[in-house]
Amino acid sequence: MVMATGSAAKKPESEPLVVLEEFLPYRLNVLAGLTSSALAQIYAERFGLSIPAWRIIVTLGQYELRTARDMAPDGVMHKSTVSRAVSALEKRGLVIRRPNLDDRREEWLALTPAGRAIYEAVAPEALAVEERLLSALTPQEQQALAALIDKLTRQARLLAPRSVEEDDG
Incomplete structure (x- = not known):
């Protein structure tokens, strides 16, 4: 029986299985986080909106009426996150609930005039951030x-179970 000495017990040096800085999900998350932080400065500092609240404002600004259930997968947010954000927006007078006569278990959500004003004020600034980010790419690179x-989003939706897709992460 051979006893392992200190040097013999060491594992051989090898390449790591994953290099975090090269791992696509990590890189996408970093990009999304940095972009979200840039946008959050606009809507948090000027309008006191959280990321989920901003997503709800934008969704309602785009579609006029939506249910909370409809917004969860659209914004890749959990139902409880949407519910809390809607309640906070309603308390601030930015969102109003209307009865859904086709399904009394849910309500239609819409922007109030004050909510619409925030959407119209901050949307151009958000688009300007997007434009500044994309300015690093040529028009052809932007299209690609x-x-x-x-394409990657479609593939990720196939890979991710529904409960993960609706998570806040």
């Missing part, structure tokens, strides 16, 4: 990126 993001 949009197509690649669409």
Whole structure:
């Protein structure tokens, strides 16, 4: 029986299985986090909105009426996150609930005039941040990126179980 000495017990040096800085999910998360932080400065500092609240404002600004259930997967947020954000927006007078006569278990949500004013004030600033970010790419690269993001999103939806997709992360 051979006893392992201190040097013999060491594992051989090898390449790591994952290099975090090269791992696509990590890189996408870093990009999303940095972009979200840049946008959050606009809507948090000027309007006191959280990221979920901003997503609800934008969704209602785009679609006029939506249910909370409809917004969860659209914004990749959990139902409870949407519910808390809607309640906070309603208390601030930015969102109003209307009865859904087709399904009394849920309500239609809409922006109030004050909510619409916030949407119209901050949306151009958010688009300007997007434009500044994309200015690092040529128009052809921007088109290719949009197509690649669409393709990867479709694939990720196939890979991710529904409960993960609706998570806040």
